[in-house]
Amino acid sequence: MFEAIDWEWLRSSMDAPEVTLEVYAGIPEDLGRRIEVVDGRIIRCESPGPAHQIIQHNLVSALRDAVKQMDAGDQTFHKVVGDIDMLITEVPRLHYRRPDVVVYRCIEFDRGRWHRKPYATDCLLVIEIVSPGTVITDTRDKLAEYAQARVPHYWIVQMAGNDGQAVSIERFRLTVSGKYISDGVALRGTTLHAIDIIDPFTSRVTWEQLDDGI
CATH class of the missing domain: 3.90.1570.10 (tt1808, chain A)
Structure with missing residues (x-):
């Protein structure tokens, strides 16, 4: 359930015009480990081996x-x-x-x-x-x-x-x-x-x- 919510959050955020520091503060902790933000846009990071x-x-x-x-x-x-x-x-x-x-x-x-x-x-x-x-x-x-x-x-x-x-x-x-x-x-x-x-x-x-x- 939480995984689905996290990915829905990510999809909606990637469609947003810009990720601000205010948006960053609301990123779920487990999802935050898998992304970076470059020039206001979310970049999904692959899981390391x-x-x-x-x-x-x-x-x-x-x-x-x-x-x-x-x-x-x-x-x-x-x-x-x-x-x-x-x-x-x-x-x-x-x-x-x-x-x-x-x-x-x-x-x-x-x-x-x-x-x-x-x-x-x-x-x-x-x-x-x-x-x-x-x-x-x-x-x-x-x-x-x-x-x-x-x-x-x-x-x-x-x-x-x-x-x-x-x-x-x-x-x-x-x-x-x-x-x-x-x-x-x-x-x-x-x-x-x-x-x-x-x-x-x-x-x-x-x-x-x-x-x-x-």
């Missing part, structure tokens, strides 16, 4: 420890989460994405309808794991959107066979001109570690750690 979800979980777990160490040294406070709505802009039209992994500064106060979820300007790092239906979105559209939103670091994870082991991680860094440049590519079978960095924090993660559970 098992390997995608495992890699996502392992990235969150591994990076959380690294970010904690960074925060302890810098006297800052960040969160590392997966699947959280990230507001890019509210005007002229609502535009938000739901990245696979986000590292963002802690929000200390409620932001009304956006509650304590991050704006893009709060984010230090955003990671997308490429699925069959998100290749162009993750490698072209979001690359441009996140740069324009001034997200300092963006990583793209590619999987074998579209839902297998992680085979590459390309890291992008925002320049002072507001464009991304490649900050390095880790390739399975070529580089020993999937992640081996000192910026924006120190982290070393093996391919086997990302595979755990696949």
